[in-house]
Every structure is written in C-alpha cells, then in structure tokens.
Amino acid sequence: MTLDQLRIFVGVAEREHMTAAARALHVTQSAASAAIAALEERHAVKLFHRIGRGIALTEAGRLFLVEARGILARAAAAENMLGELGGLKRGTLRVVASQTIAAYWLPSILAAFRERYPALEIDLAIANTEGAAARVRNGEADLGIVEGEIDDPALAHWPIGEDRLVLVQAIPFEVDHIDANWLRDACWVRREPGSGTRSTFDHYLAAVGVDSETLNVALVLPSNESVRTAVEAGAGVAVLSSLVVAPAIAAGTLHIAPIEFPPRPFFGLRHKERYRSRATDALLELVGSASG
Numbered sequence: 314m315t316l317d318q319l320r321i322f323v324g325v326a327e328r329e330h331m332t333a334a335a336r337a338l339h340v341t342q343s344a345a346s347a348a349i350a351a352l353e354e355r356h357a358v359k360l361f362h363r364i365g366r367g368i369a370l371t372e373a374g375r376l377f378l379v380e381a382r383g384i385l386a387r388a389a390a391a392e393n394m395l396g397e398l399g400g401l402k403r404g405t406l407r408v409v410a411s412q413t414i415a416a417y418w419l420p421s422i423l424a425a426f427r428e429r430y431p432a433l434e435i436d437l438a439i440a441n442t443e444g445a446a447a448r449v450r451n452g453e454a455d456l457g458i459v460e461g462e463i464d465d466p467a468l469a470h471w472p473i474g475e476d477r478l479v480l481v482q483a484i485p486f487e488v489d490h491i492d493a494n495w496l497r498d499a500c501w502v503r504r505e506p507g508s509g510t511r512s513t514f515d516h517y518l519a520a521v522g523v524d525s526e527t528l529n530v531a532l533v534l535p536s537n538e539s540v541r542t543a544v545e546a547g548a549g550v551a552v553l554s555s556l557v558v559a560p561a562i563a564a565g566t567l568h569i570a571p572i573e574f575p576p577r578p579f580f581g582l583r584h585k586e587r588y589r590s591r592a593t594d595a596l597l598e599l600v601g602s603a604s605g
Contacts, residue, residue, distance in 0.1 A: 314352065316388055319381045321348040322360065326378045329368055399591060405434040406592040409445045409454035411461075411509050412537050414579055417556035418474060419458065422603050426596055433592055442509035449582045455593050457582030458600075460509025460554075467584060473600055474579040478514060480570035481541075481558050482550040491572035493521050500549035502532045502540050510537070513577050514552045541567070 324334035325345060335345040353360055360374035370378065398404045406426075410419055415437060423435055440448060442461035449457040450467050463470050480491065488495065496518065504511040515525045531549045534540045537557045544551045545566045554577075561567040581597065583589060 314355070316385065318348045318352055319385055321345050322352060323378065323381050323385060325349060325361070325368070326370055326374060326381075329370070331368065401430050401591055401595060402432045404590070404592055405436055406456070406590070406596060407436045407438070407454045408456050408458070408596070409438040409440055409448045410458040411442050411445055412439055413460055413476070413510060413554045413557060414458050414474075415439045416537065417554065418476065418579065422596070422599055425603075426599050429599070430592070430595060441505065441507045442512065443507040446582060449584055452584065452587060455583070455587075455590060456596065459580055459582060460577060461512040462580060463582060467586070468582050469585050470580045470582050472578045473581040473597075474603075475576045476579070477555045477576055478510065478517075478552050478574040479555050479558060480550060480552050480572050480574075481544060481562075481567040482570070483545055483547045483567060485568045486570045489571055491570050493523050496521070496523050497527065497529075499529065501528050501530045502534065502543045502549045502551040503528075503530055504537070504540060505533055505535050510553060514574075517574060 321334065321338060321340065321344075324338045325331055328334045328337070331345055331349075332342050335342045338345070349360065352358075358373045358377075359371050360377060361368040362371055394403060396402075408419075408423075416439075419437075423437065426433075427435065438445075438448060438454060442459040442463065445454070445457040445459045446463045446465055446468060448454040450465060457468075458473060460476075518525045518528075532540075532543055534543060537553055540551050541553060541557060541561060543549070545561060550570070552574075558567050558569075562569060581600075583593070
C-alpha cells in the first residue's frame with residue numbers, strides 16, 4: 314500500500330467518478346483504475362460498487378475512506394514538520410558547554426540566536442570539558458563548546474573563540490614578576506580534575522617546569538564561582554578566566570598578578586558520524602560573527 318494509492322482512492326471516493334478523480338490528481342484514468350484494483354486485489358476487499366458506468370463506495374470503502382484520510386493527513390503533517398525543521402521553524406538545539414563558556418561567553422550569542430529563530434528551543438547543559446565531550450560522544454548533545462582540547466577519534470573539534478586566564482588573589486600583588494618558584498610556593502585554590510581551566514593551566518605549568526602535582530593546594534572546588542568566592546575570602550590564589558573575574562576586578566575584591574598567559578582557545582565539538590542539523594549550523598554562524 315502506498316500513499317499514492319491512498320490519494321487516488323480518496324480522490325475517486327470523494328468524486329465517485331474515476332475520470333474526474335484522475336483528472337484532478339493529474340494521473341491517467343488507467344493509472345487510477347490500476348491503483349484501486351491493486352488495493353482491492355491485495356486485500357481481497359471490494360471498495361467500490363461498479364454500477365453501469367458509475368461507481369459507489371461499498372461499506373468497506375466507506376470505512377476505509379476514514380482511515381485513508383487520516384493516514385494522508387498524518388503524512389502531510391509529517392512532511393510539514395520536516396519542512397519546518399529544515400526551515401528553522403521548529404526543533405530543539407541541544408548544546409553542552411563548559412562552565413566558563415556557558416556562564417560568561419555564550420549567553421549573548423544564545424540571546425541573539427533566540428531573537429533570530431524564536432521558534433527553536435535551546436537546551437543548554439553545563440559540564441566540565443570531559444563531561445561535555447562525553448555528552449556529544451553519546452549523542453546527548455548536538456554541539457559542544459569547551460575550553461580544553463579533546464583527543465577523541467569520534468569527535469571533530471575546531472577553534473571557535475578564545476579568552477585569557479589570569480592569576481588573582483584578594484590583595485594586591487607585591488611583586489613585579491611571577492616566576493616558577495613563586496608558583497611553587499603559592500597557596501592555591503583550584504578547579505576539579507577534568508576542568509578546562511585546570512588543564513590549560515597545568516599545560517602552562519609544565520611548560521615553565523612546574524609539576525602541578527607538587528603545588529600547595531588549599532582547596533579544590535567544582536565551579537568558577539566557588540573558586541572566585543574562596544579567593545575573595547583569602548583562601549589563596551587561583552587562575553581563572555578573565556571573563557569570570559572581571560566584575561570582581563572592577564569592584565576591587567580581586568587583583569591580577571603581573572603574569573601573562575597565552576590566549577586560551579575555545580573549541581567546538583561535534584560527533585563526526587552524526588548528522589549536523591541546520592540549527593547547529595545557524596548557531597555556529599552566529600558564533601563566527603561574534604568571534605569575528
């Protein structure tokens with residue numbers, strides 16, 4: 314049974330005339346007759362009475378007409394839904410981002426996306442870099458945006474933006490230069506393992522000859538905000554995104570050390586083998602505009 318057969322059946326049933334139905338459906342009369350005959354023969358049911366040169370629905374035909382109309386309506390609704398999805402008029406975009414990005418870098422972009430595509434839903438999840446990669450790998454998110462590089466053969470990753478890390482504490486720094494020995498002797502408040510902020514700083518430490526495992530760590534905390542608040546309270550020093558500490562720097566509750574870190578890239582993540590939706594492409598276009 315095909316949709317074309319159902320369309321022809323409904324057309325003939327509504328007109329009770331084979332030729333008129335064929336003309337309205339832009340098919341030949343023989344094609345219309347063949348479609349009806351195929352339905353009847355396949356199911357051993359007569360759908361029409363043939364009375365002279367006219368036709369009329371049988372009881373089975375009247376019952377089947379209700380179902381056929383329903384199926385065609387659902388098929389039309391499904392086709393319309395696909396058109397809306399393709400036209401960015403319906404759907405949900407699932408994004409996962411690491412904490413810094415989700416809280417400080419991404420909101421303005423999502424606001425612009427929502428304004429441009431008001432019919433699309435945005436489902437934003439927050440996870441550290443490793444957790445975000447896992448959600449993209451498992452198909453729980455269409456797009457990931459993270460701070461750390463991910464080495465996963467299932468995932469494509471590419472630079473998508475950047476920020477800078479800064480070293481901060483609650484009182485002004487009394488030194489003009491921060492060296493490896495200073496870093497070793499400091500009392501640290503750190504993010505949890507798997508954090509992009511932590512992994513980026515660990516790479517920096519390794520580059521200047523400092524083993525991160527030997528740092529004097531006072532606290533390990535699971536969010537940027539908890540680290541920032543602990544440092545403001547005098548628990549130690551921390552390395553955080555400049556986006557995270559900007560309000561505290563402006564308020565004078567945190568101070569930046571005289572050390573400069575390289576720009577930290579943000580990376581987009583997607584599964585190499587999963588379909589990339591038009592909604593994902595639309596968000597990436599906005600990200601590119603914001604970064605450019």
